[in-house]
Amino acid sequence: MSNDAMTSDDKQITDGKKRYASGVLKYKQMGYWQPDYVPKDTDLIALFRITPQEGVPADECAAAVAGESSTATWTVVWTDRLTACELYRAKAYRVDPVPNTGPGTKTEQQFFAYIAYDLDLFEPGSIANMTASIIGNVFGFKAVKALRLEDMRIPVAYLKTFQGPATGIVVERERLDKFGRPLLGATTKPKLGLSGRNYGRVVYEGLKGGLDFMKDDENINSQPFMHWRDRFLYCMEAVNKAAAATGEIKGHYLNVTAGTMEEMYARAEFAKSLGSVIIMIDLVIGYTAIQSMAVWARKNDMILHLHRAGNSTYSRQKNHGMNFRVICKWMRMAGVDHIHAGTVVGKLEGDPLMIKGFYDTLRETHSPQCLETGLFFEQNWASLNKVMPVASGGIHAGQMHQLLTYLGDDVVLQFGGGTIGHPQGIQAGATANRVALEAMVMARNEGRDIWNEGPQILRDAGKWCTPLKQALDVWGDVTFNYESTDTADYAPTATATA
Amino acid sequence: MAAMALVTAARLLPLTEEATVDDAKTVDLQAIVRDSNVTEVLDQLDRELVGLAPVKRRIREIAAYLAVTRARKTLGLEATPPSLHMCFTGNPGTGKTTVALRMAEILHRLGYVRKGHVVSVTRDDLVGQYIGHTAPKTKEVLKRAMGGVLFIDEAYYLYRPENERDYGQESIEILLQVMENNRDDLVVILAGYHDRMNTFFSSNPGMSSRIAHHVDFPDYSQPELLSIAGKMVSAMNYRFDADAQQAMGYYIDRRLTQPNFANARSVRNALDRARLRQANRLFAGVGAGRPNVTADDLSTLSASDILASRVFDAPDSADKT
Amino acid sequence: MMTNTNQRLTQGQFSFLPDLTDTQITAQLDYALKNGWAIGVEYTDDPHPRNTYWEMFGNPMFDLKDAAGALMEINSARKTFPNQYIRVTAFDATRGVESPTMSYIVNRPAKEPGFGLVRQEVDGRAIRYTIHSYATDKPESERY
Secondary structure (H helix, E strand, O other), rough: HHHHHHOOOOOOOOOOOOHOOOOOHHHHHOEEEOOOOOOOEEEEEEEEEEEOOOOOHOOOHHHHHHHHHHOOOOOOOOHHOOOOOOOOOOOOOOEEEEEOOOOOOOOOOOEEEEEEHHHHHHHOOOHHHHHHOOOHHHHHHOOEEEEEOOOOOOOHHHOOOOOOOOOOHHHHHHHOOOOOOOEEEOOOOOOOOOOHHHHHHHHHHHHHHHHOOOOOOOOOOOOOOOOOHHHHHHHHHHHHHHHHHHHHOEEEEOOOHHHHHHHHHHHHHHHHHHOOEEEEHHHHHHHHEEEEEHHHHHOOOOEEEEOOOHHHHHHOOOOOEOHHHHHHHHHHHHHEEEEEEEOOOOOOOHHHHHHHHHHHHOOOOOOOOOOOHHHHOOEEEEOOOOOEEEEEOOOOHHHHHHHHHHHOOEEEEEOOOHHHOOOHHHHHHHHHHHHHHHHHHHHHHOOOOOOHHHHHHHHHHHOOOOOHHHHHHHOOOOOOOOOOOOOOEEEEEEOOOO | OOHHHHOOOOOOOOOOHHHHOOOOOOHHHHHHHHHHOOHHHHHHHHOOOOOOOHHHHHHHHHHHHHHHHHHHHHOOOOOOOOOHHHHHHEEOOOOOHHHHHHHHHEEEHOOOOOOEEEEEEEEHHOOOOOOOOOHHHHHHHHHHOOEEEEEEEOHHHOOOOOOOOHHHHHHHHHHHHHHOOOOOOOOEEEEEHHHHHHHHHHHHHHHHHHEEEEEOOOOOOHHHHHHHHHHHHHHOEEOOOOHHHHHHEEEEEEEEHOOOOOOOHHHHHHHHHHHHHHHHHHHHHHOOOOOOOOOOHEEEOOHHHHOOOOOOOOOOOOOOO | OOOOOOOOOOOOOOOOOOOOOOOHHHHHOOOOOOOOOEEEEEEOOOOOOOOOOOOOOOOOOOOOOOOOHHHHHHHHHHHHOOOEEEEEEEEEEOOOEEEEEEEEEOOOOOOOOEEEEEEEEOOOEEEEEEEEEEHHHHHOOOOO
16 A cells, blocks of 8 residues: 555644644644554544445545544634644544555455543533534544444443443342343234234233343334233233243343333333333433433332344444444443344354453453454453343344353343244244253353254254254254354454553 | 252152152262362472372272262251271371371362361360360360361370370360260361370370261372472472482481381471581582582482481481371 | 243243153252352242242252252152142353253142232233232142
């Protein structure tokens, strides 16, 4: 790659008179490019994937992103001089070419740009404020052809201003009295059209058959075929009846997503009054609404499930938007207890290593930098609770060994179709999943090689559990083998080492 | 393991079919010994312990017995696990604890205990102070020892005939039960003075009958103790000068005849005190105008460091052990 | 009698599998020990899903090297309370967990009467639910 693609000669102008003379300067000249800058522990660091416009060098591009996401506007303003502007200026301090992009590859040249932001740029405890800065304007900025927020290092000092998950994995398990295995769930199907009474039937059958949770889908709110109150009433009858039938705590994620905060609070209160252990919201309600619901959930001993509805509109394409791991970080800060984070083997997008990165982001107390899984920064989670990832979409009992290997114990496995579509009925479908899960956990704990022996372990359990045998006969061979659109970009001699 | 491959008999035969075992079938005993690396442990025992020839002989016998029992089991000639509980008798400082550690390793390598660790306890760890205290204490110790060896030092203190309400008896009963029912799970080694152990066994026949192997640890001879001293000194990165070596010999001669002699332990204590005196000697030298000391000075024990011991004062005023 | 799939209480990790043999329990105990977890044995005659505190059959066992010690305790609990629920719980002391990490039932009463659902009709169509453990109709230690 030619040198000019990477750098330009423009130096920061330090003479105050020249620097603040009216007119337009390059962002580098304004001081947004500081290659010698060493980020402070209290800095927030963002890593952007930049595709520069033709002729714009990478460092100027990075400086522009730093400028537009902090103090700069298109022209010089003298009022900067009334402020400690050096502090407030975001500092692009590093650009690395992205491996396998640029001349000779299928992808135009991209760069990873590291930008540090001072803590004082952000309002304590506000995802909205942080995101308004970092992703507010800059994604439409003309100097970049495309821009993607890949990762962020959130300083402990800032994390400490957030509540974090209302309940967290540990307390959720204690409340549910369920330990040592993934939790099982299923989304009630069909998504649309069931009356409250019919809907509750599906919930009851699934829970009595052996699932821990049933779930509303993201777009089940309050439609003509089923008013939300009816859904809540019938679902809680189903939940309690199933709990009595099994002696286990059961739950149904009652989706309280609505048009206004007032309405969401009203629905959440009703769910609480009926004794539900969990409510649900959709990502599309927005960051502030999510934070508010997290505060409500903590105050009301409620587990808060988040469906990531809408995220793929900006998280899937590699060159523009934001990586889902950033959403994971923000949602852990915002305070949800569950988030859909991929299945690896199901019908939705997900490279195994990328998903591991998401899961680590949600579940670890401290995650080291790991380029392989897309974690560009070491992240200390400052004792924020852990978020339970949810694996949902096109998974079935026959994949149990793969799911357990990839996803571990702290996860909710959601088998919607795999439960409700069982030839012998919903209870049988639920039982098949639960037996498959328990047999696999037991085998793993016994030290067996479940990755290779998994199918045999399942067949053996199928010998005494007819529902499982039937499930394996129907779905045993279903796989979704598509190439992932989002994979890690790192060369074995890693360029990203910050 | 490889030895199994050489076993030609049907090793799953239950004992009732023993009669049908073909006498001509073979098992590779050498392979059992080789694959368990048990000789390595025996050699280590030879190296690290001076003297103790009869003990080493006994341990080799026991190891051979264990290997043969395993071979017999392989051929279906042995069904019930052998009783492996042992008693190590001898005076303090004769190597009982060290041998117990090696014994645990031998048992582990030959597959008689699963983990091979040693839990070392005395009466205080087993017996409680009030009603209901002893059983949980003893069980707690037993649970920790499972998979390994429970080494009970001065085991006879468990039994105090002079106090009929002593809780020791309760502990003994629990021990006996577990020694009988959990032969696969742990091996108990009782240790203590020879004569007191005998008294203990005579009043506790249940315990006596469950001990399969008795190993008696003789006192060390003077030359053995001197050799032990030499090993200890070099392990501490010190050395005797020529006179000190001789002085140590005198010291041992005297100490042997005095009360509370504890074999290797007394030697170690004597050396610790000699090091103190050496330090004091070097320190005094600084005051006397010899501020520089060499590495050699720092690591040499001289005769005066040893001869200053109270052992030499009077025939019956012993250096504390 | 309970009418769910296995006609039994399904709390714990392995309630949908056939009762664990001592060999299977040993393997699970080994798994816990390998992870450095303490092992507790607890029993109850009131298996209500929100009865968190079953009675402890002694304190949790720390520092075990081998499963046999815990199995001995389990069998001793079974002998003492043959007709009660007994569960094994593993505790992880790691920062960020400090909570149970395993829990499975190793003993059950011969007959499991299960639970009734008591509905109190309140305002509107809403209902307050109470799960009632049939066993608790009798006094403690006279159930089952």
